[in-house]
Amino acid sequence: MSFNNNVATKFPNLKPRGPGGEALLNAERAKTSFDIKELSKFMYTEEWLIKMNNVLQVISNEPAFDKSNRYYQSRTDKIATGLWKDKRMIELAREHMWDEQDTRLANFLYDQSTPFSLHYGMFIPTLMSQTTNEQKKLFLEPALKHKIIGCYAQTELGHGSNVQGLETTATYIPETNEFEIHSPTLTASKWWIGGLGKAANHAIVMARLITDGKDLGPHPFCVQIRSLEDHRPLHGITVGDIGPKFGFNATDNGFIMFDHYRVPHVSFLAKYSQVKPSTGEYSKPPNAKLSYGTMVYVRANIVMGVRYALAKATTIAIRYSTIRQQFVDAANPKKWDNQVIETPVLDYTMQQYRLLPIVASAYACFFTGREMLRLYDLNQEAMQQGNFNLLADLHASSSGLKSLTTTMAVESIEECRRACGGHGYSNFSGLGQFYQDYLPNVTWEGDNYILTQQTARYLLKTFRNVVAGKAEPSEYNQTITYLTQYLENPTSKCPATKPTDFLNPELILSAFGFRAAFGIAKLAEQIDRHGRTWNSMLVEISRISKAHCQFMLVRNFVVTLQNDPSLSTPQFKPIVNVLKTLAYLFALHTMEKELSEFLLSGYLSPEQSAMLKEQVISLLEQVRPQAVGLVDAFALPDYYLHSALGRYDGRVYESMTKMAEAEPLNHTLVVDGYEEYIKPFIHQNKDKTAPSKL
């Protein structure tokens, strides 16, 4: 018998050694102390889970949504596949009468940005919020019907975060009642614009409005860029794709340059500011404060998105870590059917230390995202009644939380990938491309470093107000509360005398509040008393933003578990118990990671630090048997994960070999290039009459 049937890529019909992934995972599931499905329902609601399942049924049978080629495609293939999916999505939404949530779910499950993504994500929302009624008819209506496809062109080759530095101009020409859009230099080229490279025929262009000789800074214009007849770029426009990227390669991020390109007066999006026809007179937009509310909403959703990212990464890494075995732990050998087997890597403390705090942080982001959405609603109501009291704190926290949690996410995804050992490096892990695609989150919606400065500015201002007696603690402003507590007792000490003392919500919140306040006070001292410049303090500035946001994450996790009425019923007890352990792990592991700050503030002593570390290891041990249950509760379907390592059924090795069989290089038995590049050496003496020297 032979298994070489001249198809190089057909693996023999053999099993993996040992118990196999399915049996190992099922044994893990049997250990779970709580009802996994109930926990899923608590996080998502049953309704959402049913909706997801319905959408999944539809798209998993759609060739346009098939993922089996995803890891083998060239850039050009990816774009074409992306366009196919975009078209089919529109049709499916009609066929199945999908509402907005269904469509969002389909996109979530497909999990790859495509050429039309920014049409929905930026073009339509901008047209909704910044246009007059006339403009809605002209641009928004056809956009909703896909008669025009758009994108959002702000960033330039030489200009990113500093919007005021944009170079593209839009000069009002009173004679013809037009604007002339122009790119004066190479660095003025719009760059990175999703959907612009090949797909869009319209763009919102951010350009400096110049009228009556005055430069009024960047304003939005809706501009046609490609022909609606044949899709060719219009005269005066140079447009294309910016080339391959680290990730996001199914999206056609593009560039565009304008050469004295004229657009009609109606192109200027005129809901908030206007340019009067013929005179060119400019009227300013009203107070921008209201738009801060929207930013809070977007960032709350990013934090909720971090939860999915962490959930995906840990689902793969945790499941695989219970299946992957390495060495026999001599002190505690693992047995299966009375035979010693190699130890599953999740039984090693180091692997637990790397992965279980990430599981905990996924839950932390869930609770904080939920709280942010609740406060967003509260604030919107308040603002409509003219009350802007909540806004500053909410906006500052949301900036810092976006920065902190997305940075946590990219680092955690990569940590999960590496924790999968060698196979984490295979694209079949599902983690490599995921890391690459997720990365832009640290840059867009506010660069993560720059955002920390916004948060820090607010924290300093609040500190000065508290010192001056101009701010009162309130339920809605935890910043004032912890700053006030700190100022009342700036030498307070952690009361812990044994490791288990750290399992105390009050102690934890005091510690995080004290450490944040200490950093803010020190920074204020440096700037206000010692005259240090902002620039020279940027490192400390990023630290206080992080300290504040870690306080928020810990607080939202711990306090919700204490107070949420939906968790207080008896049948939720096992769930609450395991979530509390997770909350402690999240808090104490974070404390250990940032230990130097807790020590420097004088709150924690070296002896207490040793107890803290001991408690962290003990919590890892407690969470370990729940690990598979906790990631199962994220309820992420295999279609979404698209990972050989993270499958629900644990058939890791069968899946790896199946995916290897599909590698295009394996479609031929002898590699292209053999005749030209290999054979001449192998056969080097064959064509000579002299005998071989060998």
Added chain:
Amino acid sequence: MSFNNNVATKFPNLKPRGPGGEALLNAERAKTSFDIKELSKFMYTEEWLIKMNNVLQVISNEPAFDKSNRYYQSRTDKIATGLWKDKRMIELAREHMWDEQDTRLANFLYDQSTPFSLHYGMFIPTLMSQTTNEQKKLFLEPALKHKIIGCYAQTELGHGSNVQGLETTATYIPETNEFEIHSPTLTASKWWIGGLGKAANHAIVMARLITDGKDLGPHPFCVQIRSLEDHRPLHGITVGDIGPKFGFNATDNGFIMFDHYRVPHVSFLAKYSQVKPSTGEYSKPPNAKLSYGTMVYVRANIVMGVRYALAKATTIAIRYSTIRQQFVDAANPKKWDNQVIETPVLDYTMQQYRLLPIVASAYACFFTGREMLRLYDLNQEAMQQGNFNLLADLHASSSGLKSLTTTMAVESIEECRRACGGHGYSNFSGLGQFYQDYLPNVTWEGDNYILTQQTARYLLKTFRNVVAGKAEPSEYNQTITYLTQYLENPTSKCPATKPTDFLNPELILSAFGFRAAFGIAKLAEQIDRHGRTWNSMLVEISRISKAHCQFMLVRNFVVTLQNDPSLSTPQFKPIVNVLKTLAYLFALHTMEKELSEFLLSGYLSPEQSAMLKEQVISLLEQVRPQAVGLVDAFALPDYYLHSALGRYDGRVYESMTKMAEAEPLNHTLVVDGYEEYIKPFIHQNKDKTAPSKL
């Protein structure tokens, strides 16, 4: 005038705004306080630089070595291009009578692993070291002439670091004097084997030797796997490519399974152990200690390689950070030709804090790599005289240093990529694919987590010896020295009373030695007195390995600058001055990063920590004007960097647009898929008789 000439990808002939990259970089170079070329010569020798330049001249004119397609190629294209380069490399070496160093330089500059890489990297070296004379004639000689192409097949689908767990068997068959190689399960499939997927026709296969019913564990066999006639896999073998990976996609990492595959007796590599023909009697290999020397050598070279990786990443990030401008720093506005321009991002403390310590660590790795090679030579000499005194310390340090420095490298490359802002995400940065390709370094030649256990085992053993009075300090064993010092005074304190006190080599070495010894002592206490298991202490175990190796890195940097005679001449003074500042930055920044350990050991007080932080910021300020000079001194040619952001001439934006023009998607004006997927929506009402509703 219009610049739309119907070729979408042709950018107009415009300049970037402002001074331009070339002028900015030249201004930086003018600020350099030392002779850049002299520093390059010190690191590389003049001879090496000339050699590099000669090789560069050759390959930069070779189409097979052209990099201009590198960022656009599909996987299949990459393999074919790789084979082309492999072939041409062999020819060039002959044509130009290249020695081994020239060939290494050509591969270094080409900077991409290809299908033949493992033929040179593992197949030939194994044949050199583990074969009898008969086997050298049979395998090594044709391998050197490329009549056979080989690879090294050890790792299996289910088995990585634990070599003893490999499943593939090689059973001796006395009747025919053959071995039967067999893969009993799916997890026994060899996996990840570079060059095996499509190129190799031979493999060194690690298989469990079974003779006379006894399983003697993994041993190496040299096995033919593909036909030398037509390259088809031989009967009994299933072989192919394992599919797309996070990086390394120009290499055909492969899998192979054996179905009772027979090989002749001579296939068993018999230099160290033998199987007697017909009886099958096994004779054991001699003491394995000698091979530890080779591991030190390989790891010293990996550390030297880290230096190149850090040099490449920082050359790109530092140059671009002096060109990329963002916001105006109001407290200190940057002027150019008397005009305020946006501030180059390297002038922001945060950017300096992110990048300058990485420049310093590149130099640190250079000095440690050099010292490791020196000690390797010393040790080889000593071992030949039967003196094994150096070996244990050298081997333990080299394990930990490989782990620490390659982890530093991957984190630093990614930090540099992110520090390039949005454009760091473009493949044109040269940093994305570089990160992906570099990553396997943390796994191969010893998994970085597992290696720390080797180092820690040695540190614990040495500690116990020092406590028992069984180890004396010596020049060649710094571990014993710092442990002895610690035990003499376990409550010693840092003497610093002001920030500049930290600029003191003795203080720095005492601090790092104390902190390492403290961690080792605490770990010994936990294990020896409190009976904690090895597994439960893995987190602390990795910490002491890191602490020890950070001591070594700091020591090799600081001590060499004090003692190296080649640096003591007056004309080297400016170079030594700047290197000393770098050494301090490296040491103090590392101390700050690991601050909690210095605090926990009781060596540093919170007040001193504040001084330390102040000193780090002050060192950043001092290094800032030297930054471009320090990366220029790495002497990495543009061909090697292949980065739009890191070019020597600073023409960043011109290069970005030129590379975008070459994107294959831009070769057509209208995207493939327009007719099918976009047009139907745009023209949706055109074919109807009813008038448009718009």
